[in-house]
Amino acid sequence: MFPQSPSIASASNVDILIVDDEPTNLRVLSTIVRSYGYQVRQAISGIVALRAVQIQPPDLILLDIMMPEMDGYRVCEQLKFNSETKDIPIIFLSSLVSGMDKAKAFQLGGADYITKPFQVEEVLVRIDYQLTLRTLQIQLQQKNNRLREQNERLKQEIEIRQQTEVELRRSEAQLQGRTQQLQQALDELKLAQTQLAQSEKMSSLGQIAAGIAHEINNPIGFIYGNLDYASEYMEALINIINLYNKYYPQPHPEIAKRIQVSELDFVLKDFPKVLKSMLVGAERIRDIVLSMRYFSGYDQAYAQQEDIHIGLDSTLIILQSRIKEQTNRVAIEVKKEYGEIPPVNCYSGRLNQVFMNLLSNAIDAIEEKLEVVEEPFHPIIKICTQLSNSSKQFQDKNTQWVEIRIADNGIGIAPQIQRSIFDPFFTTKPVGKGTGLGLFISYSIIVEQHNGQLQCNSEVGKGTEILIRLPIEVPQSLDVSTTRKVKIAPSSLSLESDIGEM
Numbered sequence: 001m002f003p004q005s006p007s008i009a010s011a012s013n014v015d016i017l018i019v020d021d022e023p024t025n026l027r028v029l030s031t032i033v034r035s036y037g038y039q040v041r042q043a044i045s046g047i048v049a050l051r052a053v054q055i056q057p058p059d060l061i062l063l064d065i066m067m068p069e070m071d072g073y074r075v076c077e078q079l080k081f082n083s084e085t086k087d088i089p090i091i092f093l094s095s096l097v098s099g100m101d102k103a104k105a106f107q108l109g110g111a112d113y114i115t116k117p118f119q120v121e122e123v124l125v126r127i128d129y130q131l132t133l134r135t136l137q138i139q140l141q142q143k144n145n146r147l148r149e150q151n152e153r154l155k156q157e158i159e160i161r162q163q164t165e166v167e168l169r170r171s172e173a174q175l176q177g178r179t180q181q182l183q184q185a186l187d188e189l190k191l192a193q194t195q196l197a198q199s200e201k202m203s204s205l206g207q208i209a210a211g212i213a214h215e216i217n218n219p220i221g222f223i224y225g226n227l228d229y230a231s232e233y234m235e236a237l238i239n240i241i242n243l244y245n246k247y248y249p250q251p252h253p254e255i256a257k258r259i260q261v262s263e264l265d266f267v268l269k270d271f272p273k274v275l276k277s278m279l280v281g282a283e284r285i286r287d288i289v290l291s292m293r294y295f296s297g298y299d300q301a302y303a304q305q306e307d308i309h310i311g312l313d314s315t316l317i318i319l320q321s322r323i324k325e326q327t328n329r330v331a332i333e334v335k336k337e338y339g340e341i342p343p344v345n346c347y348s349g350r351l352n353q354v355f356m357n358l359l360s361n362a363i364d365a366i367e368e369k370l371e372v373v374e375e376p377f378h379p380i381i382k383i384c385t386q387l388s389n390s391s392k393q394f395q396d397k398n399t400q401w402v403e404i405r406i407a408d409n410g411i412g413i414a415p416q417i418q419r420s421i422f423d424p425f426f427t428t429k430p431v432g433k434g435t436g437l438g439l440f441i442s443y444s445i446i447v448e449q450h451n452g453q454l455q456c457n458s459e460v461g462k463g464t465e466i467l468i469r470l471p472i473e474v475p476q477s478l479d480v481s482t483t484r485k486v487k488i489a490p491s492s493l494s495l496e497s498d499i500g501e502m
């Protein structure tokens, strides 16, 4: 008994088709094969064989080659051509013994070749061998299929994971974007809040200044207005006293005594001087009041033609207390080199705020230098104005510019921080002294609200010059209420004047 094939539980389950045109051969072979427990079907020709296979594909075919009408080769060819029958093992049976015939049989897909007359054992061993091969092949295919299925499932899982990962990444990116947006909104809000606080501070400062100016204006008006009369009356009285002296050189002893006690000669000489200094003082108060009123024009809604020099002078008067001599330092000299410039269409209150920021920075820089230098130096703030036809830097030949330079011989700005000085909240000053908004706000007022330019040139130890360029014409309806994003101005530029020469 030959060994049982691994896939087939018993030989009785195995269906073998025997094809031979010789009925005797067919019968003998069938009897042998059947006697070993296999199920056998018979086909007397190639055509019958094909039909039998079509009805029920067998597990193996024993196929004679030499047959009329359709030989074994053609039967084999047709079976191999069909995807459903191509894997059925075919063992050729033939009395043809040439190598060519065998080669053809194998080329057409035959699994084996048995030469007639055959040995029964040989046939059975070969059948068994082919069945085992077929079973192994089926098992391999099944395994392959299972592997393919597992592979598919894995692929699907990987795809799902990849998709999930992509979605995760997308939602992470969205989240990051949202966080960034929120952070940006928060930053903008903080900035707007601080700007608002600054502008409210300026506006309430302006209101206080306007209020004080208004209150002082009337009394100073009385004083200033009456000083003329006082001078006139004083002159009249002095004339009369002089006449008395001339015509009554010997007055009553009581009057003579009073003249001596009162030091009349000194009074007569000093009185005009007193009145003169009262006039100077009153004029000064009047100037301060005017400056305060001018400076307080902070929240003006429309641009107007303004004299820049008045704005600069008003700001200087407001800052007078910081410029003059202090207990720990000498006075700062303010050099003015005002050129011939036309009125500029501008928001004067806002420009004054810029002048205030720049002059305050200049004073701070001088005070900082005074704290660190060994040898005494003469602190100077120089303010120059001039008209220029074109800007070297910007090559705009059609625009006329008013240039305002505010230079100091203070501490200067280190090159590595020059890029940052226009950034909001950038300050090198101690907490409580600087908010770091002065230059940021000034930049926004000059560049965004007046279409101007703001540049800085500085050298450590020598000083700093800030150049403002204002175009002569400014659009009337600038939206000044919006908070814009920060633009960083070019920090170090070659300016025409030399700070070192001050």
Ligand SMILES: Nc1ncnc2c1ncn2[C@@H]1O[C@H](COP(=O)(O)OP(=O)(O)OP(=O)(O)O)[C@@H](O)[C@H]1O
Pocket: 357, 361, 362, 365, 408, 410, 411, 412, 413, 421, 422, 426, 427, 428, 429, 433, 434, 435, 436, 437, 438, 439, 440, 463, 464
């Ligand atoms: N003239 C100057 N000389 C030297 N450093 C200056 C000068 N002007 C500005 N800076 C530098 O630029 C920084 C930013 O100036 P900015 O006016 O914006 O803020 P701040 O003066 O520090 O504070 P704030 O003006 O808000 O009170 C200053 O802290 C200082 O380091």
Ligand SMILES: [Mg+2]
Pocket: 357, 360, 361, 434, 437, 438, 439
């Ligand atoms: Mg400042």
